[in-house]
Amino acid sequence: MTQRSASLTIALALAQLGWHVFPLSPGTKGPLANCKRCDPKTQPAHQIETCACIADGAWCHGVRAATTDPARITAWWRRAPHAVPGIAAGPSRLVLIDIDTHGEELPDNHATALLPGIDLRTELIGEAAWRDRSAFRTGRDSLNLLARLRGGRNPWPSDAAHQPLVVTTPSGGTHLWYRAPEGVTLHQALASTRRALAWKVDVKAGWSYGVAPGATTTAGTYTITSGTPASIGHMPDWLTGEVIRVASSEHRDTTPAPTRATATSTASADRGTRYLLAVLNRGDTQLREQRGKEGRKQRLAALAYQAGGLIHLTTLTERDVIDRLTDTGIASGINAKKAENIARSSLANGQRRPLTIRS
Template identity: 50%
Template sequence: MININTAPVPPLRLALDLAANGWHVFPLNPRDKRPLANCLDCRDNPTCSTGDYRGCPCLPDGQWCHGVRAATTNPDHITTWWRRVPGAVPAIATGPSRLILIDLDTHTDQPPPDPATQLLPGIRLTPDQVPGGLDTVRDGADVLRLLAHLRGRPHPWPAGPEHQPVSVVTPSSGRHLWYRAPDLPDGVRLRQALGELGWQIDIKAAWSYGIAPGATTPAGTYTIRAGTPVSPGQMPDWLTREILRVIQPPPRPPAPPPTPAPPSQQQRAAAYLTTVIERGTTELATLTDGRKTALSALAFKAGGLLTWAGLNYDHIHHQLVNAGIAAGLDERAADRIVHRALTNGLARPLPEPRSRAAEHTR
C-alpha cells in the first residue's frame, strides 16, 4: 500500500504496489532519470539501434530494453528488474496505464520575454485578466491557476474525490498531477505536449512517462500530497477541453478544387455538334428563301455527327424542329424534314470531328 506523507517506500515495493493498481512500470537510472540502457543484444542489433522496438525479442522476454516500451504490470518482470538494479527509480508509462500527467515546473522564476503571448500559447493576455498582474505568474502552477481563472474555475484541481488527481510534490518543488486519461472523440489521440498548454506546463501522455509517485531519487522524494494511486481522479471537463485544444493539429485548409479532367473525344464532338446546331439555327432565322433546304442540310449534318457526340436523338430532333419553326416553317413540315434528313445523316456518319471540335471548344 502506498501511503501519503510517510517515509520513502523501497523501489521494488513501490513498483509492485503501483503495478497492482494498473500503473505500467519500468526502471530509470537513478543518476539521470533516463531509462536503463538496452541489453548488449539490442545494442548490437541494427534494427534496435535505430529505435525500432517492434521486432525486438527482448520485450516479450521481459527485458527492460527500449525504455517506456518495456513498461509492464507483470510482477515477475518487475521483481527481476529491481533485483538486478535495486536502486533503479520506478517510472510510469502514461499511455498503457490510461493516465495523463500534468507536470507543473518551477525551473525558473523569470517570466518569458513576452508574458502576454507566451504564458498561455494561443491566448493573448491583457494585464487586467491576470489577478495581481503578469509579473505575479512565476511557475507552472501559477499558469494553470491563471488558465482556470480565465475559464471561470476557482481552482485547477478540485479537491472532490471524483476529480482529485494524485497530486505529487517533486524534489524541485514542482507539482505532478496524475489523472485518469479522459475519453476522447473518435479519431483523437493523446500525445505529449511540452509547453504547449502553458509556460512551464508539460503534458505527458501516450508513450511519455513520469517519475512514479512516491519514488525517491538522489534529488529527493516525489511525495504524494493528495489523492491515491488506487483511483486517480477524472480530469475536469474544462481542463480536458483545454488539453484537446492544444494536442489536436490545426484544421487543414480546404483542399483545392480538383483540376477538371481534359474533355474526352466524345465531349469535344458533343460540343462541336451543339455549336453546329446553334449556328445553323441562327442562319435559318435570317433566311427568307431556301429554309427547307437549309434545315434539311443542317439535320443531315447533325445526324452525321450524332454517332460521335453521344447525345440523345430525341433531344437533337426536338432542337432542329424548333429551329425550323423559328425560321417560319410549319411544325409538321419541319418535323418531316428533320426526321428524314437526320435519319439519312445517321446512316452516313461524318469523319470524327477532332480538329473542328477542339477549335470550337477553345
C-alpha cells in the first residue's frame, strides 16, 4: 500500500466515524499552507465562511477546513498524496491528552509547576508524593500525580465507557483520545502556559488538532496500542473537571494577584488596578464579538499595548496581565501560543510608553 493510499484510507475511515479530517505536512505536522488567495497577508483575504477555494479542492484555512466529506478528503489527497491526516478535536467532539516524554528539567518551583494552578504545599496529599524531584521525568509522572490528587484510589476506570483510544507517538509519548464533555466549550491548554493540566501534558480541544491515530509522519507512526476509534470512552469525572478547569473558555485564574512594591500610593494603585481591569474586561467583550473575523490579532496587540502602558499604575504583575490577555485571545479564536506571544510582546512594547489616567 502506498503512503497516499494508507493516509487516505485512515482519513476516510475516521471521517466515517465523525472525526473531522484535514491534511498536515508529514515533516512539520502543521497544516498545509493556504493558497495565495487565502493568505492572511493578502488584502482582502478570503474568509473561511465564504471561501470558494475549499469547495474547489483546496485545503486553505488549516484546521478550520476540517471535514467528514469523503469527496473533499479524496480530492485533498489526490492533490497532496504525501499529506498526513490531522484531526480537529472540537468539531470531532474529542479531547486529546498529549503526554510528552522528552527529556526536560523540572522547574525549580515544582510545588506549583508540576500542576499549574495547584499549590501542592497546601494539598492534603502530603509532601512525600511530590517533594522528590527525581521522581518526575515525563508528563506521565505529573499526570499520575494529578490523578492521585483528584481521582481517589481508582482514578482510571476500567469499564468500556471510560476507555480512551491510546496511541504511542514516534517520540515515545502518549496520546489519549477521549470524548469531549457535553455542554462546555473547550480550547487547548498547552504545557508551556499557566493554564496547563500538568507539567509536560497538553490538552488539545476546540480548534486545535492532533495527528490521526495510525498515521505515519517522517518521524514515524502514531501507533494505536489500545482501544479503537469506533469506541471512544469519556474521561473519568476527576479528569473532566480538571480539563474544564484549565481549558474552558470561561476559565479565569482566580488566584489573588500578589502585590508588588511601587512608588504609587495604595489609593492610586487601587484606582489604577480597577481602571486596567475595566480596560481588559471591555477588550475581552469586544474580542469575543470578533470571533471568526479578521483583525483579532491586531485588536489583541492593541489591547496588550494599552495594558502595558497602564500596568505601572496597578498592583497587577506582568504574568497576571499576560494570562488575562492570553485567555481573551483564545476566547476570540486565536491559537493559545500565538495569543500568549502577542500578549507578551505587545505588553512589553506598551511598558516603554507609560500612560496616565485622567482625573
